[in-house]
Amino acid sequence: xxxxxxxxxxxxxxxxxxxxxxxxxxxxxxxxxxxxxxxxxxxxxxxxxxxxxxxxxxxxxxxxxxxxxxxxxxxxxxxxxxxxxxxxxxxxxxxxxxxxxxxxxxxxxxxxxxxxxxxxxxxxxxxxxxxxxxxxxxxxxxxxxxxxxxxxxxxxxxxxxxxxxxxxxxxxxxxxxxxxxxxxxxxxxxxxxxxxxxxxxxxxxxxxxxxxxxxxxxxxxxxxxxxxxxxxxxxxxxxxxxxxxxxxxxxxxxxxxxxxxxxxxxxxxxxxxxxxxxxxxxxxxxxxxxxxxxxxxxxxxxxxxxxxxxxxxxxxxxxxxxxxxxxxxxxxxxxxxxxxxxxxxxxxxxxxxxxxxxxxxxxxxxxxxxxxxxxxxxxxxxxxxxxxxxxxxxxxxxxxxxxxxxxxxxxxxxxxxxxxxxxxxxxxx
Amino acid sequence: xxxxxxxxxxxxxxxxxxxxxxxxxxxxxxxxxxxxxxxxxxxxxxxxxxxxxxxxxxxxxxxxxxxxxxxxxxxxxxxxxxxxxxxxxxxxxxxxxxxxxxxxxxxxxxxxxxxxxxxxxxxxxxxxxxxxxxxxxxxxxxxxxxxxxxxxxxxxxxxxxxxxxxxxxxxxxxxxxxxxxxxxxxxxxxxxxxxxxxxxxxxxxxxxxxxxxxxxxxxxxxxxxxxxxxxxxxxxxxxxxxxxxxxxxxxxxxxxxxxxxxxxxxxxxxxxxxxxxxxxxxxxxxxxxxxxxxxxxxxxxxxxxxxxxxxxxxxxxxxxxxxxxxxxxxxxxxxxxxxxxxxxxxxxxxxxxxxxxxxxxxxxxxxxxxxxxxxxxxxxxxxxxxxxxxxxxxxxxxxxxxxxxxxxxxxxxxxxxxxxxxxxxxxxxxxxxx
Numbered sequence: 090x091x092x093x094x095x096x097x098x099x100x101x102x103x104x105x106x107x108x109x110x111x112x113x114x115x116x117x118x119x120x121x122x123x124x125x126x127x128x129x130x131x132x133x134x135x136x137x138x139x140x141x142x143x144x145x146x147x148x149x150x151x152x153x154x155x156x157x158x159x160x161x162x163x164x165x166x167x168x169x170x171x172x173x174x175x176x177x178x179x180x181x182x183x184x185x186x187x188x189x190x191x192x193x194x195x196x197x198x199x200x201x202x203x204x205x206x207x208x209x210x211x212x213x214x215x216x217x218x219x220x221x222x223x224x225x226x227x228x229x230x231x232x233x234x235x236x237x238x239x240x241x242x243x244x245x246x247x248x249x250x251x252x253x254x255x256x257x258x259x260x261x262x263x264x265x266x267x268x269x270x271x272x273x274x275x276x277x278x279x280x281x282x283x284x285x286x287x288x289x290x291x292x293x294x295x296x297x298x299x300x301x302x303x304x305x306x307x308x309x310x311x312x313x314x315x316x317x318x319x320x321x322x323x324x325x326x327x328x329x330x331x332x333x334x335x336x337x338x339x340x341x342x343x344x345x346x347x348x349x350x351x352x353x354x355x356x357x358x359x360x361x362x363x364x365x366x367x368x369x370x371x372x373x374x375x376x377x378x379x380x381x382x383x384x385x386x387x388x389x390x391x392x393x394x395x396x397x398x399x400x401x402x403x404x405x406x407x408x409x410x411x412x413x414x415x416x417x418x419x420x421x422x423x424x425x426x427x428x429x430x431x432x433x434x435x436x437x438x439x440x441x442x443x444x445x446x447x448x449x450x451x452x453x454x455x456x457x458x459x460x461x462x463x464x465x466x467x468x469x470x471x472x473x474x475x476x477x478x479x480x481x482x483x484x485x486x487x488x489x490x491x492x493x494x495x496x497x498x499x500x501x502x503x504x505x506x507x508x509x510x511x512x513x514x515x516x517x518x
Numbered sequence: 519x520x521x522x523x524x525x526x527x528x529x530x531x532x533x534x535x536x537x538x539x540x541x542x543x544x545x546x547x548x549x550x551x552x553x554x555x556x557x558x559x560x561x562x563x564x565x566x567x568x569x570x571x572x573x574x575x576x577x578x579x580x581x582x583x584x585x586x587x588x589x590x591x592x593x594x595x596x597x598x599x600x601x602x603x604x605x606x607x608x609x610x611x612x613x614x615x616x617x618x619x620x621x622x623x624x625x626x627x628x629x630x631x632x633x634x635x636x637x638x639x640x641x642x643x644x645x646x647x648x649x650x651x652x653x654x655x656x657x658x659x660x661x662x663x664x665x666x667x668x669x670x671x672x673x674x675x676x677x678x679x680x681x682x683x684x685x686x687x688x689x690x691x692x693x694x695x696x697x698x699x700x701x702x703x704x705x706x707x708x709x710x711x712x713x714x715x716x717x718x719x720x721x722x723x724x725x726x727x728x729x730x731x732x733x734x735x736x737x738x739x740x741x742x743x744x745x746x747x748x749x750x751x752x753x754x755x756x757x758x759x760x761x762x763x764x765x766x767x768x769x770x771x772x773x774x775x776x777x778x779x780x781x782x783x784x785x786x787x788x789x790x791x792x793x794x795x796x797x798x799x800x801x802x803x804x805x806x807x808x809x810x811x812x813x814x815x816x817x818x819x820x821x822x823x824x825x826x827x828x829x830x831x832x833x834x835x836x837x838x839x840x841x842x843x844x845x846x847x848x849x850x851x852x853x854x855x856x857x858x859x860x861x862x863x864x865x866x867x868x869x870x871x872x873x874x875x876x877x878x879x880x881x882x883x884x885x886x887x888x889x890x891x892x893x894x895x896x897x898x899x900x901x902x903x904x905x906x907x908x909x910x911x912x913x914x915x916x917x918x919x920x921x922x923x924x925x926x927x928x929x930x931x932x933x934x935x936x937x938x939x940x941x942x943x944x945x946x947x948x949x950x951x952x
Contacts, residue, residue: 464892480809480892494753499810502769506805509770
């Protein structure tokens with residue numbers, strides 16, 4: 090197979106790539122530097138707290154995404170299935186387990202060292218718990234869990250917040266102190282959170298630029314990159330603050346010049362459809378998937394996936410004045426921790442605020458946390474907004490579940506349906 | 519004359535519809551998709567033009583005031599035209615086969631093979647008259663199917679008598695048929711078949727005025743059929759050598775096609791070779807919503823194809839056999855891959871073939887019902903399209919399940935429902951120019 094054409098990349102993308110590489114290098118050289126490694130998840134990511142103890146943050150989900158984008162996940166998943174994991178299990182989990190079975194090689198080509206601690210700080214996805222049980226079995230390292238109550242009634246209570254803060258104080262912080270040998274310094278946490286909030290302000294500015302017409306960004310395929318630093322190991326760092334400065338400049342330039350987003354094939358010129366997307370992307374055929382949108386002139390103006398690591402556009406910021414409480418709020422506010430009516434409200438608001446043409450749901454075969462209830466949600470959003478919805482099915486990192494012809498067929502049908510509706514009765518036979 | 523053509527490139531068959539300036543459908547064409555969409559599109563387009571010539575000829579005769587005689591003549595002419603076309607393709611096949619009598623496997627046996635082929639084709643030609651005789655039932659209308667099944671039967675016999683390896687003859691056929699299928703007949707060929715066929719019919723002691731009829735035919739053949747606008751749809755649409763604006767999604771084409779056939783349509787179910795689609799349309803045929811199966815083609819037309827193969831039956835024989843069932847077997851899997859296993863499993867339990875088939879049809883429709891409910895349910899009127907709509911057992915199950923779940927609704931099935939997507943395409947083509 091011929092190699093894919095080199096993608097067009099902005100300066101911010103190169104900057105982020107270097108940040109990620111540095112983090113992988115830091116993780117794989119932990120034995121030389123003596124730094125400790127924490128494995129944890131994107132939702133409920135307590136990066137500032139991890140940094141307080143000078144530990145490194147390793148995210149198995151991100152590793153699975155990296156493997157998916159580098160076309161390695163298929164082999165890893167088969168490896169995990171050989172080990173007895175069923176076809177229906179979350180493919181992030183299987184990619185991770187399979188990667189371990191095949192030597193656990195990091196994207197920099199060096200083996201991942203075993204983590205020193207597993208931090209499970211979000212339990213809205215129950216698969217996360219099982220995943221970490223498997224990892225604990227494998228690594229035989231300490232595990233610390235923060236139980237996060239589900240927002241079943243659509244809101245949080247002081248009780249929930251106190252419950253999480255108590256866990257942070259009584260479980261997480263003492264365990265981190267023990268593992269790292271460092272005392273907890275709340276002032277350092279405040280300092281890091283000040284930087285977090287700054288970067289979060291900028292991220293919100295970035296994602297809200299999609300309200301412009303033409304939109305200077307793609308809020309799904311492009312936003313995956315934009316949320317990267319804040320969702321992963323960089324929230325609270327100066328690097329993240331600097332990254333958003335560069336990114337904002339790039340986007341401001343595009344706004345000033347009425348330019349569209351930069352796709353792997355260069356600037357997207359024509360924007361015929363403004364779409365809101367619900368659900369995570371497919372990673373194994375990411376470029377091919379994106380191309381199906383921009384080739385048809387479809388730009389994503391808002392997405393729920395770009396909120397999985399924090400619903401900042403709904404007002405949440407890490408608060409240096411109440412550091413532990415705001416970590417609790419952060420964990421509680423994860424997108425998939427919201428109940429279905431709240432998710433419907435969010436999507437409806439996106440359709441209206443971003444003047445979108447409709448809602449597309451990318452339902453993930455192996456992710457119940459996201460997929461349960463999605464069709465009903467879509468119907469409700471359609472009813473409330475009067476804008477048409479469409480439903481496609483792919484998977485996170487299992488290439489076997491991506492059927493390009495089928496997805497393309499549905500997407501084109503959807504875009505043409507929007508066009509047909511827009512032109513209305515006039516054009517009907 | 520200005521013609522507007524819609525081509526639906528399905529995974530199994532490729533269909534086309536040709537309409538005139540007044541949106542009257544003049545001709546339809548269908549051919550196997552044969553993994554070569556370019557050829558399939560060209561062949562089906564030619565077939566639609568052939569159909570158009572028949573319609574134009576019929577109209578011309580009718581305008582002469584002899585509608586009833588004309589109908590009879592057209593019936594004979596259609597049959598005889600197909601015979602001429604078949605004979606022509608047979609001779610092409612024969613010379614192609616001859617060309618493949620070479621290579622190390624046949625060294626020293628060339629003359630005996632040529633002799634065998636000669637016998638096979640002589641017999642095939644003799645049989646052709648009967649195959650296209652009045653009231654003869656054909657299992658398929660595709661050259662590949664008819665010529666293939668008879669060739670195999672005849673060649674096996676000939677090979678046995680000549681003490682020749684049957685596989686050699688099969689091999690030669692396989693190579694040749696693929697080449698023949700990828701050839702297109704020209705407009706000149708088509709005109710020749712028309713003239714020859716008409717001669718044959720008129721020579722059969724017709725009482726009609728031969729001169730008038732011949733001149734009507736000549737007039738018909740002299741009308742240029744301009745491809746004013748062509749719209750492609752279906753699974754293979756991206757393979758069409760068309761500019762983007764000439765390509766429409768099959769969902770939109772099926773929605774509009776169903777609306778053209780039955781303007782009261784609000785919900786469409788299309789079961790094709792590898793897709794099942796549930797589509798909601800408004801009073802103008804505009805798609806409001808749709809759902810379709812994901813990459814798994816479970817319960818689609820192809821599933822029935824596999825079952826037919828497993829049972830050594832023709833696809834068209836499945837429905838009638840299922841209709842004979844006394845009870846409906848419970849089938850758990852509509853997975854195409856496991857179709858054979860499911861079938862053997864049931865047979866080994868002693869269940870009857872017809873009961874199993876009835877169960878399989880029910881399973882397919884149950885799956886379609888689930889897709890429909892995901893698309894927002896069934897509204898009145900409900901139109902069923904696609905190849906499976908021709909299957910009476912599937913239709914029976916659908917009727918039952920629709921009534922159970924949604925009450926009494928008007929269910930529309932057009933005998934030409936397989937052309938729904940192409941009809942929608944042709945309508946889009948017409949719309950693009952008017």
